Amino acid sequence: FKIKMDDFELFEELGKGNYGTVQKVWHKPTKVTMALKEIRLELDDSKLKTIITELDILHRATSPYIIDFYGAFFIESCVYYCMEYMDAQSLDHVAGCNVPEDVLARVTNCVVKGLRFLKDELKIMHRDVKPTNVLINRKGAVKLCDFGVSGQLDRSLAKTNIGCQSYMAPERIKGESQGQASSYTASSDVWSLGLSIIEFAIGHYPYPPETYQNVFAQLTAIVHGDPPALPDRYGDVAQDFVGQCLEKSATRRPNYKQLMEHPFLQQDETREVDMVKWIAEALAYREVHPKTSTPALA
Numbered sequence: 121f122k123i124k125m126d127d128f129e130l131f132e133e134l135g136k137g138n139y140g141t142v143q144k145v146w147h148k149p150t151k152v153t154m155a156l157k158e159i160r161l162e163l164d165d166s167k168l169k170t171i172i173t174e175l176d177i178l179h180r181a182t183s184p185y186i187i188d189f190y191g192a193f194f195i196e197s198c199v200y201y202c203m204e205y206m207d208a209q210s211l212d213h214v215a216g217c218n219v220p221e222d223v224l225a226r227v228t229n230c231v232v233k234g235l236r237f238l239k240d241e242l243k244i245m246h247r248d249v250k251p252t253n254v255l256i257n258r259k260g261a262v263k264l265c266d267f268g269v270s271g272q273l274d275r276s277l278a279k280t281n282i283g284c285q286s287y288m289a290p291e292r293i294k295g296e297s298q299g300q301a302s303s304y305t306a307s308s309d310v311w312s313l314g315l316s317i318i319e320f321a322i323g324h325y326p327y328p329p330e331t332y333q334n335v336f337a338q339l340t341a342i343v344h345g346d347p348p349a350l351p352d353r354y355g356d357v358a359q360d361f362v363g364q365c366l367e368k369s370a371t372r373r374p375n376y377k378q379l380m381e382h383p384f385l386q387q388d389e390t391r392e393v394d395m396v397k398w399i400a401e402a403l404a405y406r407e408v409h410p411k412t413s414t415p416a417l418a
């Protein structure tokens with residue numbers, strides 16, 4: 121069926137991104153709560169139509185680790201993207217809320233399975249792995265959103281991208297500074313995964329504050345400095361997994377098959393993890409201890 125603006129009753133705003141807002145909505149014809157993302161783009165109609173067509177392959181993207189896509193349409197210069205509503209927001213919201221190692225492993229396993237699904241089934245890389253693009257719900261599901269499915273959409277967004285906290289791999293930063301667009305491979309997503317796991321564990325962007333005050337210092341630290349690591353309270357197996365994701369040389373990073381064979385994820389396959397309980401506790405903790413916003417970039 122075709123989805124359109126008239127079908128929705130608007131509820132509250134869920135969040136603000138770089139390009140527009142995400143709203144909780146009620147889809148009247150199906151009686152389903154959805155999330156409606158508005159992406160403001162100054163584009164002509166033919167480009168907007170290309171985006172809608174390209175987004176269509178998402179109708180084939182059914183995986184427990186990928187946000188369900190319900191449809192997209194455009195009005196004037198805005199693309200509206202309609203997706204599954206996740207009632208525990210994104211991973212950054214519960215990051216740092218006393219994350220035990222079994223929860224860390226379960227979330228990581230879901231993200232790796234999602235990335236592998238995108239690569240094997242849809243032949244795409246994610247290109248924007250970061251905690252705000254990993255969504256969770258109170259049932260314990262962990263799903264990816266905002267992946268690079270539409271080339272036209274990616275190109276249109278890139279122009280306005282004001283990257284503050286960078287999850288980009290060193291080779292991507294180097295490639296872009298030299299004007300190479302194709303320095304990107306799936307192993308760049310593996311780097312971003314490693315940074316996201318650490319941020320989930322510690323509750324803030326893993327490079328020290330003095331580097332994220334300043335874009336240049338931050339990019340220099342990523343390219344030339346030592347990669348960050350998990351805090352000592354996590355075991356050797358977890359440390360090793362994250363260490364392999366954050367290999368500075370892209371060719372030395374494991375692929376998804378190798379990551380899934382790593383003991384960190386193998387242990388998770390057979391372990392009971394009470395995600396429902398952990399998420400409820402994390403959300404309750406967050407209510408009492410709201411996240412302090414990260415300082416703005418100079």
Ligand code: ADP
Nearest residue numbers: 134135136137138142155204205206209210252
């Ligand atoms: P960004 O551009 O930073 O990736 P988005 O515009 O994608 O941010 O989303 C902004 C915020 O809206 C997210 O951090 C998340 O909290 C919320 N959000 C996005 N999609 C959903 C969804 N499907 N269900 C619930 N909340 C969502």
